[in-house]
Amino acid sequence: MTIKSVETKYMQGREGLMRSLMNLDRRSFIKVSGAAAAAVMTKGLAYPHSFQPVTVAGGAASGGRAVEPFRFAYISDSHLYEKQLNDRFVRSLLRAVDDVNALDPQPDFVFYGGDLAQLGQPAELELGAQVLKALKAPVRMMVGEHDWYLDMGAKWRELFGQDIYSWDHKGVHFVVLNSVVEEDFWTARGLTPMERMRTVAGLDNRSQSNFQVGEEQRAWLRNDLASYADDTPLIVFSHSPLYHLYQAWNFWTIDAPEVQRILSRFSHVTVVHGHTHQLLTNRIGNIHFHGLLSTAWPWPYAPEGLPELTIQMNRPNPFNPQDGCGNGHVEVHADGLVDKVYNLWNRNPITVERAYLVSNGLQSRPAASNAASY
Ligand SMILES: [Fe+2]
Numbered sequence: 001m002t003i004k005s006v007e008t009k010y011m012q013g014r015e016g017l018m019r020s021l022m023n024l025d026r027r028s029f030i031k032v033s034g035a036a037a038a039a040v041m042t043k044g045l046a047y048p049h050s051f052q053p054v055t056v057a058g059g060a061a062s063g064g065r066a067v068e069p070f071r072f073a074y075i076s077d078s079h080l081y082e083k084q085l086n087d088r089f090v091r092s093l094l095r096a097v098d099d100v101n102a103l104d105p106q107p108d109f110v111f112y113g114g115d116l117a118q119l120g121q122p123a124e125l126e127l128g129a130q131v132l133k134a135l136k137a138p139v140r141m142m143v144g145e146h147d148w149y150l151d152m153g154a155k156w157r158e159l160f161g162q163d164i165y166s167w168d169h170k171g172v173h174f175v176v177l178n179s180v181v182e183e184d185f186w187t188a189r190g191l192t193p194m195e196r197m198r199t200v201a202g203l204d205n206r207s208q209s210n211f212q213v214g215e216e217q218r219a220w221l222r223n224d225l226a227s228y229a230d231d232t233p234l235i236v237f238s239h240s241p242l243y244h245l246y247q248a249w250n251f252w253t254i255d256a257p258e259v260q261r262i263l264s265r266f267s268h269v270t271v272v273h274g275h276t277h278q279l280l281t282n283r284i285g286n287i288h289f290h291g292l293l294s295t296a297w298p299w300p301y302a303p304e305g306l307p308e309l310t311i312q313m314n315r316p317n318p319f320n321p322q323d324g325c326g327n328g329h330v331e332v333h334a335d336g337l338v339d340k341v342y343n344l345w346n347r348n349p350i351t352v353e354r355a356y357l358v359s360n361g362l363q364s365r366p367a368a369s370n371a372a373s374y
């Protein structure tokens, strides 16, 4: 029996992925597979992949001064269709994977912010899982509404595990919530699973309920945080923003004020959310909020109620479908607060430093986007 090295296994897995995505154009394949091969050869590294990585235990109740600085990367909102229907979004996700794999130093993990699929279909979710396996670093997953409402999360949980969980890493306590829980609007109307999914996917159709975390999950959160001291740095992930931004587009989590109250006793809290597909910065009390970029498309800004700290990324170029999309990473500092880096494709990266939020916008104002607003 031939024993394969980890490198060989990795490259064979990678080749299998590329073969399975054959309808993508040849140039995209060569670019992404070439980048991975070069990284493996130059560094002599191999990257066994898992969606449930082993984590480093940080001391519970260890306090803000115990953080060992680190970075994590993020990718979000890829909205994959089956590749026969639309392969542009698959290529965009591959571009994000390339960007993250090129980070030096590599992030401790990659966080995926939800809406991997467009209509929660098994083929869409499986395609996304396959592509994300090309990441070198371990991946942590969160659900979005587009992943969930066809089968109420069954396929997603089969591929990625729990939707609500927490862990400790280098002195920071991380929490992942499912903030896209909706009241049952479908049973009384006799909707099929796909009708339910399409209703939720239509953000501004007003024929669904609001997103919420819900009482059951809030009780879980209170319990999860109970043993942590007030000065333990917290980073919380939610797909929809954990504040009220713009209800007509479901940029809104209805019980967000109650979740904020649970978090309010902590002195260093960052909430990172997907769903809004844009640069978005907010602060409420002690809580710093950052949005994630989408790899698929940028949403316009809400017509009213934009948080004052937000530096707008300008209106994207309609002739470049990847303009205003991207990925990025988060630098976690020794005090437990974070700098958020937006790697906007086609533009300058924009960093929103922790000093900007701490000073309520008086210091360290982020550079604006260097591209024209169309
Ligand atoms: Fe999305």
Ligand SMILES: [Fe+2]
Binding pocket: 115, 144, 145, 146, 239, 274, 275
């Ligand atoms: Fe979403």
